[in-house]
Amino acid sequence: MGIDMTAIVEKLAGLSEKEALSYWITGEHEEERFYWELAERAKELGLDDDLVETFAILAKESKGHGDRLFEIYKRRYGEQLEKVDIPPVEVLPLIEKFKKASDVISILYEAMKSELLAEAIYEELMKKVRNGDVGKVYEYLAMVEQEHYNQLRKEYEICVKKYSRGIEAPPQTSTGEEKMIQKPSCI
Ligand SMILES: [Fe+2]
Numbered sequence: 768m769g770i771d772m773t774a775i776v777e778k779l780a781g782l783s784e785k786e787a788l789s790y791w792i793t794g795e796h797e798e799e800r801f802y803w804e805l806a807e808r809a810k811e812l813g814l815d816d817d818l819v820e821t822f823a824i825l826a827k828e829s830k831g832h833g834d835r836l837f838e839i840y841k842r843r844y845g846e847q848l849e850k851v852d853i854p855p856v857e858v859l860p861l862i863e864k865f866k867k868a869s870d871v872i873s874i875l876y877e878a879m880k881s882e883l884l885a886e887a888i889y890e891e892l893m894k895k896v897r898n899g900d901v902g903k904v905y906e907y908l909a910m911v912e913q914e915h916y917n918q919l920r921k922e923y924e925i926c927v928k929k930y931s932r933g934i935e936a937p938p939q940t941s942t943g944e945e946k947m948i949q950k951p952s953c954i
C-alpha cells in the first residue's frame with residue numbers, strides 16, 4: 768500500500784482552514800466506519816474479545832473526534848462541509864483482505880501505518896495553523912492517533928505470537944517514545 772506521504776502533506780497544507788476541517792471531519796467519520804467493519808469481521812472470525820473491543824474503542828473515539836471537529840466547524844462556517852478531493856489517510860480498503868483469523872496480522876500492520884501517517888499529518892498541520900484553538904485540536908489529535916497506534920501495536924504483538932510466521936517488525940513512531948495525552952480545554 769504505497770501512500771505518498773509528502774504529496775498528501777503538501778496537498779493538505781495547501782487547504783484553507785475550512786477545507787482542512789472538512790477533510791478531517793469526513794476522514795474521522797470514515798475511520799469510525801472502518802474500525803466498526805474490522806470489529807465485526809474480527810468477531811465473525813472468532814478472534815479474541817479484547818481485539819474486537821480495541822477496534823470498537825477506536826471506532827468510538829474516531830466518531831468522537833469527527834463530532835468535535837464538526838462542532839468547531841459549525842460555529843465558524845455552518846453545517847455545509849467543503850468537498851475536498853484528497854483520499855482519507857486512515858481508511859484503507861482492508862476489509863476484503865480480512866478473510867481468515869491469521870490475516871489480522873497484516874490488517875493490524877496496515878492500520879498502524881495509517882495511524883502513524885495521521886499523527887504525522889496532524890503534527891504538520893498543527894505547526895502551520897495560526898489559530899490557537901484549532902492548533903491545539905490538531906496537537907491533541909496527533910497524540911490521540913499515536914495512542915491508536917499504541918493500542919493496535921499491543922494487539923499486533925499478541926497476534927504475532929499467536930499466529931507466528933515470518934513477520935516484519937512493526938512500523939516505528941518517529942521518536943519511539945510514548946507521549947502523554949492532554950486534552951486541550953477547547954475540546
Ligand atoms: Fe483519526
Ligand SMILES: [Fe+2]
Nearest residue numbers: 857882912915
Ligand atoms: Fe486514528
